[in-house]
Structure formats: C-alpha cells, structure tokens
Amino acid sequence: MLPSLSVAFLSGLVLGSFVPYFPLSVSCLLVVSPIILSLWERRFRDSTAKTTLLCGCVLFGVLYWSVTVERPARDGEAILESDSPEEVTGRIIAPVQQTAERMTAIVLRDASAEGKHLYRLRLTWRVPDRSLFQGDRIRFRARIRRPSGSLNPGGFDYVAYLERQGISATASVNGEHAVERLEGGANGLWWAVWNQLDKWRDQIRLAAVQSLSQPALGIYLGIVIGERNYIDSDLREQFMVTGTVHLLSISGSHLGLVALLTFAAVRGILLRLPAGWLLRLSRTAPPTRMAALVTVIPVTLYACLAGAELATMRSLLMVLVALLARWLGYEQRMLHALALAAILILLHDPQALYDISFQLSFLSVLAIAGWLSRSEESDSVLPEHSNAVRTTLCWARDAMVMSGVVTAVTLPLVALYFNQIPWLGLFTNVVAVPVMGLFLVPIGLLSALWQLADGSASLPLSSAIQVLIDGFIAGMRMMSAFPIAEWHVASPSIPLMALFFALLMGAWRRRSAWTRWAAVIGLVCILFWWVWSPHLSDGHNFRVTFLDVGQGDSAVLEFPNGEVVLIDGGATYERFDMGRSVVAPYLWNRGIRSIDHVIATHPQLDHVGGLAWVMRHFPVREYWGTGEVREEAFYDRLRQSVSSQGLSEQVAYEGMDIVSSGECRLQVLNPPEYFDISSTLLSKRQEGHGLNNRSVVTLMTCGLHQVLFTADIEREAINRIKAAPIRRSIEILKVPHHGAVSSLDRDWIASLHPRVAIISAGKHNPYNHPAAAVIQAYVDEHVSLYRTDRDGGIWITGNGSEEVLTVHRTRDRKLQPIDLSSCGWPCECDNWYRVWTRWKDRT
Known part of the structure; x- marks a missing residue:
C-alpha cells in the first residue's frame, strides 16, 4: 500500500507543479481521476477505502505543492533589482564552498525596516581575505540581482535550477574587507554545531591543500568533505565518459558503502563475543539490530562532515530508512522503505522531485530492488559446494548484471541531462565502486579524523592517499581513452522517455513471450534512435542560430546541403565553459556530430574561449581565423585543440568564399587581404580596438536572403566595408560589438536597412551593452530588435526561393x-x- 500511496503523492506534486500553467486542464484531470479510479476498482475489485485514499494523496500532493512552492516563489518575484549597491545583513545557512580564489555562501537575508523580506541569496566573494562558516552573521554591500543565466533551445536553465534550491537573488563582492563578520556562529546550539562542523571541514581542506597535489586533491576533498570546486573540469569530463562521475561527490553509493562496512564490522565483532556476553546482549537487542543502531552514528557524522547538502541528506535519509527496516525486521520490503524515504524527502522539499540527484538515486535503488526481487524469485543461489573461484565468478556476474540494470534504467535521464550514453559504466562501475567504497573513502575518512584529532597542518597518510588516488585516476583515464567511449546524443523527449520506461516494464514483467519480445524490439528501436541521433535537417531551408552565451558571441549556420558553420564559441570561465555547457549541447540536440567550418572571428576571450572545448570534441574540417597570435592561456588552449585535430589555422580575408554551394554562399568582407600582421605576431598583447577592427566579418547569402555577421568591428572597419557597399539590403544583421557605442554608425545602418537586428550581450554585463544610443538608432530605422540577454537564443529559418523569414525566440517557448x-x-x-x-x- 505504501508504494501506491507514494506514487499517488508524487503524481499530485507533478500535477501541482503544472497548475500555474495549465489550471483548467489539471482541474479537469482531478475531476476525472476519481471516475477512472472507480472503474479501476470495479474492474480489479479493489476496496473503496484504497481508491479513496489514493485520490486523497493525489489531491494532497497538488495542494502541498501550491502552498510550499508556488507561494514562496511569488514572494521571491517581489525582489527589486537596483544598479546601486545596497547594504545586506544576514546569516550563512549552508556550508560554505571555498577555493583559494573564491568563496560561495548561501545567505538568509534579514528582514529590514524598509520592508525587505526574508529570502535566500547566493553570495560569491572573489579573492577573500578570511574564511566564513555556516552560522556566521555577516554584512556586505553589493548589487542585488535576480538569478540569471543563458537560455537556449533545449539547454540547461540555470535560473530554474537556483529557484529549485530556494535561491531568490545573487550578489558578488571582490577583494579584502568586502564582507564583515558581525558575529560568529557559536550563538545558539543549532548554529554552534553547524559552525563547528564547517570549521572542521575548512581545517581538513587546508591540511589537504598543503599535503596533496592535483588532481588527487580534488578527488580527496570531493569524497571526504563534499568540496567539489577543486575538481578539474577535464578530470570530471573523463569520469563522465567512464560513467563514474557520481563517485566524485558524496552520493548514496558512498554513504551506503560506509554503512555496509560499519554494519558488517560491528555485527562481526558482536558475533565473536563470548557466549555469555552475547546471550545477555541478545536479550536487549540481537547483534543485527545493535549493528544497525551503531551504524547510524558514523553514517550521520560522515554526511554532516560532507557539508550536509540536500543531495547528501537525501542519501542519508535513504540509508537511515534502510537501517530502520533492518531494525524492525522488514529488510525484505525494500520497496516500502524506498517509498517511505521518497515521501519524507518530498515532504521536506517538494522541488527535489525535479532534481537530477533525486531522480537518479531513486531510479538506481528501484532498479536494484527490482533486480534483487527477481533474483530471489528465480532462486539464484550459489551451489552448496562452491569453491572460491566459482564464488568470485558468481559475484562478478551478479555485479555486472546489476550494473547493467542500473545503467539501462538511468540511461534516459543521463541522456536528457548530459547528452551522453555512458555505456562504459557498465564495466567500470563494477571495479570503481568497490575500490572507492572499500579503500579510498575509508582511508580518506581515517586521515581526516586523524587530522582533526592531532590538529597538525599536514594530512596524515597523505603519501598513501596520493598514490592510491593517482592510480585510481590513471585507470579511469585509460578507460576514457577507449575508442568511442564518449558517445553523445540528442536529449530525448519526455514522451519517448515515458514510452521507454513503459516498454522496459513490459519486458521485465513475466507476461506472455510475444508481449515481452514486442517490448524488447521496441526498446531496441528507441535505443537505436537515441544512439543514432540524426541531424535534424530542415530540408531545403537554412537555419541561423544566435546562441545565448552571456557576454560573448556564438552563431551556428546550417545550410540546405547539410554543411554546418560555427562562428565563435563564447567565453570560458573558471567553473563554466560556454563551449561545453551551451554550444555543444545545442549541436548534439540538433544531431550535429561534426562541423565543416569553425570561424574564430578574433582572438578575444568572449568570442573564442569556448571554441577550445568544441574543437576537442567535434570533428572539424576547416578552421578559420585572422592569423593573429596572443600570449594568453585561453588562446594557448585553443591552439592546442586545433593542433590535436591535425588542422592549421587558415587566414580569412576579404573576398574569400568559405562556403559556396548551390544558391548559398558565405563570403568574407573583413579583414582586408593586404593587411600586414607581421608586427602583431611579435607583440605580446593587442589593443582591443585593433583586434576588433580586424575581426572576420562574413556575409551569408541564400537565394533571396542575406545575413551579415559583424563580430566586434568598430567604426574603422565599418568605414572600410562601406567603401565596397553590399549590393542589396541586409535582412538579418548581427549588431557589431554587442551594441557598443564605438561601433555605432547611423549612415551605415540606414544603407543596410535590415529587417531584423540581433544583439548578443550578457545580462548585467560590466560594459552596459547594448548602449541606449545604439538601441535608439535601430528603433529610428524601424528595425525589429532582438537581444539574447532578454530573448535567450534566437534562430531564423527560411528558404532561399521564398521571401518569408521566421524568427524564433527561446523566451517564447517558456511556459x-x-x-x-x-x-x-x-x-x-x-x-x-x-x-x-x-x-x-x-x-
């Protein structure tokens, strides 16, 4: 009964989340659902009390979401943004994430006399001069902003992600004395406990930084104290390829293995006590119950030491419910324990329903529970007289099957969120999970506790930890280099995912042979479609997409003959790469696995920073640039990526055709061929305006339509282009230099007379792009103006032989x-x- 109630409650939460967008449809469904359940009751002779209870759980879920989620969300909408800094006081209510150069804290802002209400704020402090801890009350001055992020078709919605965490605003400060600590977290027992735990985490972090080197340092901090900011992005990518990325942060597998080791050790010790002691102990509690009770302590301490983040606490709750079932003697009812854990988690945080960690954790445990119940039904046990070799082989077989079951069940979610099929995890997890749980985590925890006990500046057992983690990483890197280990796909649609799970249930359940075979064939067809992920060609149409990459540029051109051109790739930052997070997912979702031409308009971070990642992960036929060289880290990475493809930079200049196919053509208008760059090759740094004016400007012509890509050119280059006027008016114009005043030329705009102008800029960018004068100039020419900072990604579709062009905005696709x-x-x-x-x- 409990699993059915949990499914009904979960269904109610799902319906509740759609009430703001489909109130009438949800109301109709709620009215019809009792009728459907009553028919079900008559058909299968269920009790009236059961169907009534299920209807009540659905209705309760709808109301619970409306009260606990929608009402606070409406309060968060009342936050007003201001361009002027304001003073903020509040308390840090979550473990602080720290690195050497940055600190991130979740602050609950105090209510003020001016009517400012309580809300959660995400504070980033760059180059901090002191450590802050959970429970501290602080004060700082900063501009308060509502959460913002890139918005692209089929892309990750960062704003929704923060909202699900209850964060209503963001702020950032820089340098020394930017944050003042008003009081420590020792006031009050609750905050004193969390404050001390956070200080212990910081003590372990500092000792590890002194004793371990990268990349072992990042792994150690991730699996011991839950600090993920030290993990290198390339290393995370390699673990993603091998299907073991879940091991880099504390998850259910870590807590479960610690619980298993503790339970087995305590139970083994108790069973080896003298017979008299064991008899007296059994009168109070049998060894199994006592072991379950003792296991609660180390598992809870581990979760708290790891920062007690929501995902970790959800895993802890699942482990505690399993231990409770063990104490009560209900360990055979794993589905009931799982249902109870789900209900408790969703009662605490209904938005966890849409959190990837919640979804993957429960699907994995559900798959394991189903496989175990299936194994028990088939009485798959070891022979009575089996030797060690045969026992090991049987365990290896069972581990491989379990890994396969979990991989198959979670595959749609992994493809949806990560555009990847981690088929290699079928084999790597069989070895990686035991190594992590039996060796790395226990030794890491032992060294952390040892360090806290003696208070030394170095980490005990650091040499052994360094060797073990380095070896572990070497193995994962070797596996990630396996041919076709990295297989990216388009994100599957929700209806197709639902069909996949329905067919999976049909193949799993013991029905007639033809039903099972039909389900298996359906699953194979869906998997083939996902693995194939064909290019979504628009037939005879062309498509131009201006991606929202924040303060930067990136455009994807898809020609009718299937050729693909990528112009720029946005920026790359310390923890966020536009190439990995925005450009690549868009290409995968379009079914694009290779790129014919990559054009780096000019070597500046906001234009080519993200191209390095793209060049490493997509086959590229030709790479175009200005031929200029910069002594910058981002440009060095780009050159290495180009070299890794066996390519050399081709210099684009005025008059060249990069694409010429049928009625479509991509022509270079800037820089001029005669420009001498020999002096710039010897220079270490280039002035910004010089790089901008030497940007690669291209004109796309497809039949009746023309699109002009202007990069960051300023008046000097504009005057040069004006000297050789374009024969007919431009329909689509990418506004130069993100809408800067230095690129404003009213006469040029009037001569082009574009129908549509696109401004690629980031929200709240420090340059105040686009400038008001630039916007007004296009308004005066009656040009339809679109902006990526407001509209998200923008794409235009058209046919060379038809006059109609259609402009689409990602913002219009949001409910x-x-x-x-x-x-x-x-x-x-x-x-x-x-x-x-x-x-x-x-x-």
Whole structure:
C-alpha cells in the first residue's frame, strides 16, 4: 500500500507543479481521476477505502505543492533589482564552498525596516581575505540581482535550477574587507554545531591543500568533505565518459558503502563475543539490530562532515530508512522503505522531485530492488559446494548484471541531462565502486579524523592517499581513452522517455513471450534512435542560430546541403565553459556530430574561449581565423585543440568564399587581404580596438536572403566595408560589438536597412551593452530588435526561393503562468502550443 500511496503523492506534486500553467486542464484531470479510479476498482475489485485514499494523496500532493512552492516563489518575484549597491545583513545557512580564489555562501537575508523580506541569496566573494562558516552573521554591500543565466533551445536553465534550491537573488563582492563578520556562529546550539562542523571541514581542506597535489586533491576533498570546486573540469569530463562521475561527490553509493562496512564490522565483532556476553546482549537487542543502531552514528557524522547538502541528506535519509527496516525486521520490503524515504524527502522539499540527484538515486535503488526481487524469485543461489573461484565468478556476474540494470534504467535521464550514453559504466562501475567504497573513502575518512584529532597542518597518510588516488585516476583515464567511449546524443523527449520506461516494464514483467519480445524490439528501436541521433535537417531551408552565451558571441549556420558553420564559441570561465555547457549541447540536440567550418572571428576571450572545448570534441574540417597570435592561456588552449585535430589555422580575408554551394554562399568582407600582421605576431598583447577592427566579418547569402555577421568591428572597419557597399539590403544583421557605442554608425545602418537586428550581450554585463544610443538608432530605422540577454537564443529559418523569414525566440517557448481572471483557456492553449513546439523540436 505504501508504494501506491507514494506514487499517488508524487503524481499530485507533478500535477501541482503544472497548475500555474495549465489550471483548467489539471482541474479537469482531478475531476476525472476519481471516475477512472472507480472503474479501476470495479474492474480489479479493489476496496473503496484504497481508491479513496489514493485520490486523497493525489489531491494532497497538488495542494502541498501550491502552498510550499508556488507561494514562496511569488514572494521571491517581489525582489527589486537596483544598479546601486545596497547594504545586506544576514546569516550563512549552508556550508560554505571555498577555493583559494573564491568563496560561495548561501545567505538568509534579514528582514529590514524598509520592508525587505526574508529570502535566500547566493553570495560569491572573489579573492577573500578570511574564511566564513555556516552560522556566521555577516554584512556586505553589493548589487542585488535576480538569478540569471543563458537560455537556449533545449539547454540547461540555470535560473530554474537556483529557484529549485530556494535561491531568490545573487550578489558578488571582490577583494579584502568586502564582507564583515558581525558575529560568529557559536550563538545558539543549532548554529554552534553547524559552525563547528564547517570549521572542521575548512581545517581538513587546508591540511589537504598543503599535503596533496592535483588532481588527487580534488578527488580527496570531493569524497571526504563534499568540496567539489577543486575538481578539474577535464578530470570530471573523463569520469563522465567512464560513467563514474557520481563517485566524485558524496552520493548514496558512498554513504551506503560506509554503512555496509560499519554494519558488517560491528555485527562481526558482536558475533565473536563470548557466549555469555552475547546471550545477555541478545536479550536487549540481537547483534543485527545493535549493528544497525551503531551504524547510524558514523553514517550521520560522515554526511554532516560532507557539508550536509540536500543531495547528501537525501542519501542519508535513504540509508537511515534502510537501517530502520533492518531494525524492525522488514529488510525484505525494500520497496516500502524506498517509498517511505521518497515521501519524507518530498515532504521536506517538494522541488527535489525535479532534481537530477533525486531522480537518479531513486531510479538506481528501484532498479536494484527490482533486480534483487527477481533474483530471489528465480532462486539464484550459489551451489552448496562452491569453491572460491566459482564464488568470485558468481559475484562478478551478479555485479555486472546489476550494473547493467542500473545503467539501462538511468540511461534516459543521463541522456536528457548530459547528452551522453555512458555505456562504459557498465564495466567500470563494477571495479570503481568497490575500490572507492572499500579503500579510498575509508582511508580518506581515517586521515581526516586523524587530522582533526592531532590538529597538525599536514594530512596524515597523505603519501598513501596520493598514490592510491593517482592510480585510481590513471585507470579511469585509460578507460576514457577507449575508442568511442564518449558517445553523445540528442536529449530525448519526455514522451519517448515515458514510452521507454513503459516498454522496459513490459519486458521485465513475466507476461506472455510475444508481449515481452514486442517490448524488447521496441526498446531496441528507441535505443537505436537515441544512439543514432540524426541531424535534424530542415530540408531545403537554412537555419541561423544566435546562441545565448552571456557576454560573448556564438552563431551556428546550417545550410540546405547539410554543411554546418560555427562562428565563435563564447567565453570560458573558471567553473563554466560556454563551449561545453551551451554550444555543444545545442549541436548534439540538433544531431550535429561534426562541423565543416569553425570561424574564430578574433582572438578575444568572449568570442573564442569556448571554441577550445568544441574543437576537442567535434570533428572539424576547416578552421578559420585572422592569423593573429596572443600570449594568453585561453588562446594557448585553443591552439592546442586545433593542433590535436591535425588542422592549421587558415587566414580569412576579404573576398574569400568559405562556403559556396548551390544558391548559398558565405563570403568574407573583413579583414582586408593586404593587411600586414607581421608586427602583431611579435607583440605580446593587442589593443582591443585593433583586434576588433580586424575581426572576420562574413556575409551569408541564400537565394533571396542575406545575413551579415559583424563580430566586434568598430567604426574603422565599418568605414572600410562601406567603401565596397553590399549590393542589396541586409535582412538579418548581427549588431557589431554587442551594441557598443564605438561601433555605432547611423549612415551605415540606414544603407543596410535590415529587417531584423540581433544583439548578443550578457545580462548585467560590466560594459552596459547594448548602449541606449545604439538601441535608439535601430528603433529610428524601424528595425525589429532582438537581444539574447532578454530573448535567450534566437534562430531564423527560411528558404532561399521564398521571401518569408521566421524568427524564433527561446523566451517564447517558456511556459507562462496564467491569470484566470484575465485570460483563461486561450492562454492555456498557448502553453499547450509551446509544449507541442518544444516536443516537435526534440523529435
């Protein structure tokens, strides 16, 4: 009964999350559901009490979401942004994430006399001069912003991610004395405990930094204290390829293995006590119950030492529920324990329903529970007289099967969130999980506790830890280099995922042979489609997409003959690479596995920083640039990526054709061929305006249509292009230099007379792009203006032989909350249309 109730409650939460967007449809479904359940009751002779209880759980889930999620979200919308810094006081309410150059804290802002209400704020302190800990009350001055991030078709929604964590605003400060500690966290027992735990975490971190070198340092801090900021992005990528990325942060597997080791050790010690002692102990509690009780302590301490993040605490709750089932003697009812854990987690945080860690954890445990129950039904046991070799082989077989089951069940989610099929995890997890749980985590925890006990500046057992983790990393790197280990796919659509799970259930359940074979064939077809992920060609149409990469540029050109051109790739930052996080997922979701031409318009970070990652992971036929060299780290990475493909930079200059196919052509308009760059090759740094004016400017012509890509050119280059006027008016213009005043030329805009202008800029960028004068100049020319900082990714589709061009905005694809008092069914139909277009784009 409990699993059914949990499914009903979960269904109610899902329906509740859609009430703001589909109030009438959800209401109709709630009205119809009792009728459906009553028919079910008559068909299968279920009790009326059971069906009534299920209906009540669904309705409770809907109401619970509305009260606990939607109402606080409406309060967060009242936060007003200001360009002026304001003073903020509040308390740090979560473990602080720290590195040498940056600190991130979640602050609960105090209510103020001016009417500022309580809300959570994410504070980033760059180059801090002191450590802060959970429970500290602090004060700082900063500009308060609502969460913002890139918004692209089928891309990751960072704003929604922060909102699910209850974060309503962000702020950043820089340098010494930017944050003042008003009081420590020792005031009050609750904050005193968490404050001390955070200080212990910082003590272990500092000792590890002094004793370990990268990349072992990042792994150690990730698996012991839950500090993920030290893990190198390339290393994380290699673990992702091998399907073992879940081992880099404390998850259910870590807590489960610690619990298993502790339980087995305590139970073994108790069973070896003298008979008299064991008899007296058994009168109070049998060894199994006592071991379950003792195991609670180290597992809870480990979770708290790891920062007690939401994902970690969810895993802890699942382990505690399993131990409770063991104490009560209900260990055979794993599904009931899992259902209870799910209900408790969702009661605490209903938005966990849409968190990837929650989804993957519960799907994995559900798969394991189903496999174990299936094994028990088939009485798959070891022979009575089996030797060690045969026993080991049987365990290896069972581990491989379990790994395969978990990989198959979680495959759609991994493909949805990471655009990847981690097929290698089927083999690597069989070895990696035991090594991590039996060796690395226990030794790491032992060294951490030892360090806290003696208080030394160095980490005990550091030499052994360095050797073990280095060996572990070497093995994962070797596996990641396996041919076709990295297999990226388009994100599957939700209906297709639902069909996959339905077929998986049909193949798993013991039904007729033909039903099972039909389900298996359906699964094979779906897997083949996902693995193939063909290029979503628009037939005879062309498509130009301006991606939202923040303060930077990136455009993807898809020609009718299938050729693909990538112009720039956005920036790369310390923890965020636009090439990896924005450009690549868009290409995968379009079914693009190779790129014909990559154009680096000019060597500046906001344009070519993300190209290094793209060049390493996509086959590229030709790479184009200006031929200029910069002594910068981001440019060195790009040159190495180009060399790794066996390519050399081809210099683009005025008059060249990069693409010439049928009625479509991509022509270079800037820089001029006669420009001498020999002096710039000897220079270590280039002035910004010089690099901008030597940017590669291209003109795309497809039949009746023309699109001009202007990179960052300023007035000097504009005057040069004006000297050789374009024969006919431009329909689509990428506004130069993100809308800077230095690139404004009203006469040039009037001569081009574009229908549509695209500005690629980041929200709240420090340059105040686009400038008000630039916006007004295009408004005066009656040009339709689109901006990536407001509209998200923008794409234009058209046919060379037809005059019609269609402009699409990602912002238009987002579901809009409905106010029934002003707009009812028509607005809801608009949302249904948005759902349809999003599904159509994915399929």
